[in-house]
Amino acid sequence: MDCHSFSVAGTAYRDDGSISPGAVVRITSQPAGAGDVLLNVTADASGNFYSSQPVSWGDGLYTDARGSGTPRAMQASISSGACNSCHAGADRIRVD
Numbered sequence: 001m002d003c004h005s006f007s008v009a010g011t012a013y014r015d016d017g018s019i020s021p022g023a024v025v026r027i028t029s030q031p032a033g034a035g036d037v038l039l040n041v042t043a044d045a046s047g048n049f050y051s052s053q054p055v056s057w058g059d060g061l062y063t064d065a066r067g068s069g070t071p072r073a074m075q076a077s078i079s080s081g082a083c084n085s086c087h088a089g090a091d092r093i094r095v096d
């Protein structure tokens with residue numbers, strides 16, 4: 001998010017710590033992938049995902065991420081797409 005033109009950005013990893021190219025990250029209006037899918041973005045060959053599509057965060061939205069398996073949903077709502085501001089080091093985004 002060094003570049004402020006992205007509404008959502010982050011990096012997805014597998015459980016073994018390697019990056020996860022092709023991981024799919026969604027922003028939804030309700031928890032656990034429910035409600036409307038407001039954004040659907042796929043990670044590049046480096047596991048990085050980013051979008052400049054505007055997102056109206058309102059009182060908060062929800063996110064989930066998956067590799068080739070089951071989506072993992074973040075329970076708390078978010079009001080920012082700066083995923084790596086929280087998910088850094090040991091707290092990185094891990095996908096199946």
Ligand code: HEC
Binds near residue numbers: 086
């Ligand atoms: C304000 C800090 C913060 C931001 C911003 C944030 N997260 Fe999270 N995330 C957390 C915390 C804390 C947890 C663990 C508790 C929970 O699920 O609510 C978590 C959990 C998750 C999980 C579940 C992990 C698992 O193994 O079950 C996923 C997936 C996830 N976040 C993806 C994202 C994505 C994608 C973004 C950006 C669109 C994002 N997060 C933005 C703090 C944040």
